[in-house]
Amino acid sequence: MYRTILHNVKQNPSLVHCMTNYVTVNDVANMVLASGASPIMADDKSEVEEITSICTSLVINIGTLNARTIEAMVLAGKRANLLGHPVIFDPVGAGASSLRTETAKRLLDEVKFSVIRGNVSEIKTVYAGSGATMGVDANVADAVTEENIGEMIRMAQDLSVRTGAVIAITGAIDIVTDESRAYIIRNGDPMMARITGTGCMLDGIIAGFVGSNKDHVLEAAAVAVCAMGYCGENAKRKCRGTSSLRMHLIDEMSCLKAEELERGAKVESRI
Amino acid sequence: MYRTILHNVKQNPSLVHCMTNYVTVNDVANMVLASGASPIMADDKSEVEEITSICTSLVINIGTLNARTIEAMVLAGKRANLLGHPVIFDPVGAGASSLRTETAKRLLDEVKFSVIRGNVSEIKTVYAGSGATMGVDANVADAVTEENIGEMIRMAQDLSVRTGAVIAITGAIDIVTDESRAYIIRNGDPMMARITGTGCMLDGIIAGFVGSNKDHVLEAAAVAVCAMGYCGENAKRKCRGTSSLRMHLIDEMSCLKAEELERGAKVESRI
Amino acid sequence: MYRTILHNVKQNPSLVHCMTNYVTVNDVANMVLASGASPIMADDKSEVEEITSICTSLVINIGTLNARTIEAMVLAGKRANLLGHPVIFDPVGAGASSLRTETAKRLLDEVKFSVIRGNVSEIKTVYAGSGATMGVDANVADAVTEENIGEMIRMAQDLSVRTGAVIAITGAIDIVTDESRAYIIRNGDPMMARITGTGCMLDGIIAGFVGSNKDHVLEAAAVAVCAMGYCGENAKRKCRGTSSLRMHLIDEMSCLKAEELERGAKVESRI
Numbered sequence: 001m002y003r004t005i006l007h008n009v010k011q012n013p014s015l016v017h018c019m020t021n022y023v024t025v026n027d028v029a030n031m032v033l034a035s036g037a038s039p040i041m042a043d044d045k046s047e048v049e050e051i052t053s054i055c056t057s058l059v060i061n062i063g064t065l066n067a068r069t070i071e072a073m074v075l076a077g078k079r080a081n082l083l084g085h086p087v088i089f090d091p092v093g094a095g096a097s098s099l100r101t102e103t104a105k106r107l108l109d110e111v112k113f114s115v116i117r118g119n120v121s122e123i124k125t126v127y128a129g130s131g132a133t134m135g136v137d138a139n140v141a142d143a144v145t146e147e148n149i150g151e152m153i154r155m156a157q158d159l160s161v162r163t164g165a166v167i168a169i170t171g172a173i174d175i176v177t178d179e180s181r182a183y184i185i186r187n188g189d190p191m192m193a194r195i196t197g198t199g200c201m202l203d204g205i206i207a208g209f210v211g212s213n214k215d216h217v218l219e220a221a222a223v224a225v226c227a228m229g230y231c232g233e234n235a236k237r238k239c240r241g242t243s244s245l246r247m248h249l250i251d252e253m254s255c256l257k258a259e260e261l262e263r264g265a266k267v268e269s270r271i
Numbered sequence: 272m273y274r275t276i277l278h279n280v281k282q283n284p285s286l287v288h289c290m291t292n293y294v295t296v297n298d299v300a301n302m303v304l305a306s307g308a309s310p311i312m313a314d315d316k317s318e319v320e321e322i323t324s325i326c327t328s329l330v331i332n333i334g335t336l337n338a339r340t341i342e343a344m345v346l347a348g349k350r351a352n353l354l355g356h357p358v359i360f361d362p363v364g365a366g367a368s369s370l371r372t373e374t375a376k377r378l379l380d381e382v383k384f385s386v387i388r389g390n391v392s393e394i395k396t397v398y399a400g401s402g403a404t405m406g407v408d409a410n411v412a413d414a415v416t417e418e419n420i421g422e423m424i425r426m427a428q429d430l431s432v433r434t435g436a437v438i439a440i441t442g443a444i445d446i447v448t449d450e451s452r453a454y455i456i457r458n459g460d461p462m463m464a465r466i467t468g469t470g471c472m473l474d475g476i477i478a479g480f481v482g483s484n485k486d487h488v489l490e491a492a493a494v495a496v497c498a499m500g501y502c503g504e505n506a507k508r509k510c511r512g513t514s515s516l517r518m519h520l521i522d523e524m525s526c527l528k529a530e531e532l533e534r535g536a537k538v539e540s541r542i
Numbered sequence: 543m544y545r546t547i548l549h550n551v552k553q554n555p556s557l558v559h560c561m562t563n564y565v566t567v568n569d570v571a572n573m574v575l576a577s578g579a580s581p582i583m584a585d586d587k588s589e590v591e592e593i594t595s596i597c598t599s600l601v602i603n604i605g606t607l608n609a610r611t612i613e614a615m616v617l618a619g620k621r622a623n624l625l626g627h628p629v630i631f632d633p634v635g636a637g638a639s640s641l642r643t644e645t646a647k648r649l650l651d652e653v654k655f656s657v658i659r660g661n662v663s664e665i666k667t668v669y670a671g672s673g674a675t676m677g678v679d680a681n682v683a684d685a686v687t688e689e690n691i692g693e694m695i696r697m698a699q700d701l702s703v704r705t706g707a708v709i710a711i712t713g714a715i716d717i718v719t720d721e722s723r724a725y726i727i728r729n730g731d732p733m734m735a736r737i738t739g740t741g742c743m744l745d746g747i748i749a750g751f752v753g754s755n756k757d758h759v760l761e762a763a764a765v766a767v768c769a770m771g772y773c774g775e776n777a778k779r780k781c782r783g784t785s786s787l788r789m790h791l792i793d794e795m796s797c798l799k800a801e802e803l804e805r806g807a808k809v810e811s812r813i
Contacts, residue, residue, distance in 0.1 A: 047641035099318035196300035241522025251783025370589035512793025
């Protein structure tokens with residue numbers, strides 16, 4: 001799986017239209033490049049449909065949404081749907097404000113997503129249609145644990161049935177699932193929670209991997225999540241603090257080899 | 272002082288609502304995380320009141336202000352005041368344009384701040400209600416020196432009386448003062464002036480420290496300023512140029528220990 | 543040439559008003575500082591004329607343009623023209639959307655530029671008044687090669703005649719030319735294409751160098767392009783991946799010495 005997915009990324013590199021937030025956008029662009037794709041950022045409603053048309057895939061991340069960009073996200077999403085481009089959705093902070101929760105609902109109503117990625121609080125909010133999150137990080141109580149993992153997979157699979165999207169819940173333990181096949185991924189390091197943007201960067205990697213593997217969305221998303229965690233483990237060993245962790249994380253992704261990832265992957269498949 | 276302030280940061284970590292500029296926002300988020308708090312960025316007027324309600328403290332930094340965000344800053348500031356959350360104000364570039372000077376005035380009229388932090392030009396502008404700064408860096412002529420430090424403290428204390436805020440003037444020599452008690456801090460390295468965002472990052476650290484030490488705003492702000500300078504000194508010793516200085520600065524903050532800071536602090540108290 | 547240009551940068555440091563994109567703006571600010579100038583970012587139409595008035599030079603980069611900022615760019619550009627400040631234009635993604643292509647046209651109609659810098663696709667679009675680019679990176683077919691270099695120089699010189707600007711086409715081989723004198727620069731490393739923002743950072747360096755060398759715009763732009771490539775070569779030798787490449791690139795610029803650049807420069811002059 002790893003070799004095929006990464007081989008296709010290299011052979012058919014994606015051009016990813018990123019509609020993301022201004023906090024982590026630079027890391028997203030550099031991570032997309034590091035992972036073998038190319039990014040283009042554009043968020044004005046008068047150009048997003050045209051821009052998305054020349055791309056392979058689209059990321060919609062509501063990390064710093066506003067009235068202007070929400071309209072542009074809807075337009076770009078619909079156009080990407082028309083063109084059959086995979087669209088990745090990150091409902092950042094859904095549950096933290098009505099604007100975010102309502103925008104997530106609206107986007108789910110108007111755009112068909114290939115992958116929805118968030119932490120467990122955000123995915124729960126999207127699932128429930130409402131919720132209360134603490135900031136943009138998952139509530140402590142809201143974590144995937146060895147105890148509740150079955151329940152979490154069932155929630156994600158229900159959401160997958162309703163939306164037609166692959167669902168990725170990321171955190172200490174990651175779940176990537178479609179309606180019936182789930183991958184549980186245990187790569188990563190707790191220190192990754194101490195830098196901003198790991199989720200947003202992962203959105204971009206997923207978009208690139210899925211764009212180059214359109215017939216294997218689930219596997220491409222799972223490999224992307226696994227690759228991020230694996231690079232994080234290596235980065236942790238090399239870093240001296242949180243900022244060098246971020247640097248090494250992107251460095252590792254830029255040097256990632258399929259055979260190493262295959263050896264380092266901690267992925268369990270459940271049907 | 273150092274141990275108590277940092278202990279409280281760890282025991283009761285803040286969630287900091289950052290309304291800051293798009294130039295340094297990523298460094299701010301990573302520095303807030305490195306210093307032990309969590310950041311959330313939101314600037315749309317339709318959600319800022321709700322977002323600030325779930326937070327501990329608020330940063331208002333006018334580094335890249337515009338008509339849309341100014342209104343949101345006023346709304347968030349007023350809500351934070353109602354809730355008793357500390358609000359940190361950074362009048363970036365006050366004096367460099369009428370928009371900035373007038374916005375600073377308006378914010379001071381409509382919002383009660385716990386801490387106002389800026390370079391000496393910005394604080395002078397806020398004090399005088401007008402001024403001429405050169406860019407976002409302090410005028411060379413506008414520096415706190417051993418000669419004028421008494422005068423600078425008096426200006427800051429007058430401003431503290433007028434606003435009720437702790438005033439932090441940062442530069443080669445830092446002053447942190449309330450109406451009567453001043454700390455003079457001589458940590459830091461001149462090379463820190465060669466990277467962007469040290470002031471904005473410091474806003475975020477202050478917000479986190481004050482949010483976890485609401486009864487000791489002056490001390491928390493002084494420890495934050497001291498910690499930034501101390502980490503800068505260590506980063507200077509490890510770096511090869513300005514970009515690695517930035518990385519080491521955040522790395523050092525993410526590993527900071529109270530006992531080391533206590534030993535390294537160059538803080539003089541004046542009553 | 544190198545010594546004089548860099549000497550003037552140090553003796554008369556520029557204050558660069560950067561109207562750039564939110565993707566790479568932090569790198570631009572840090573690179574401007576590393577190269578010896580100071581940056582100020584401001585994009586609201588109610589302040590850009592005032593801000594540009596206190597600056598030495600202006601960068602207009604349409605990387606993430608929108609209706610609000612386009613108007614501000616026109617206003618700032620006209621004011622900089624009135625004041626005789628050099629204005630650097632980067633038509634990012636011209637050809638990728640009508641908005642970008644039309645905005646580039648409008649800016650060229652309303653503002654007089656000192657330097658226009660882009661990749662070959664963007665410059666071709668500006669030259670032709672239309673075009674089709676792939677993302678923000680040059681089309682593979684659209685590269686300056688040893689074979690087409692003469693043709694590329696002629697195109698750039700035609701554009702220089704029409705606009706009065708120095709034209710910089712950057713990529714594996716760089717061309718910097720006015721109406722008649724061309725520099726061909728072969729510094730740099732292919733790995734630089736794997737990080738975002740090298741072009742945007744270069745805009746800022748050019749603005750600083752030209753602002754301190756107003757009577758030698760062509761030479762200042764050529765030295766800036768050469769310095770960027772030279773620092774990239776050194777950074778490549780020190781890095782472990784793409785993110786550390788970015789860090790070392792800025793580090794190298796912050797330590798650059800004229801005599802070393804002179805030795806390392808791979809610059810050919812053609813009249």
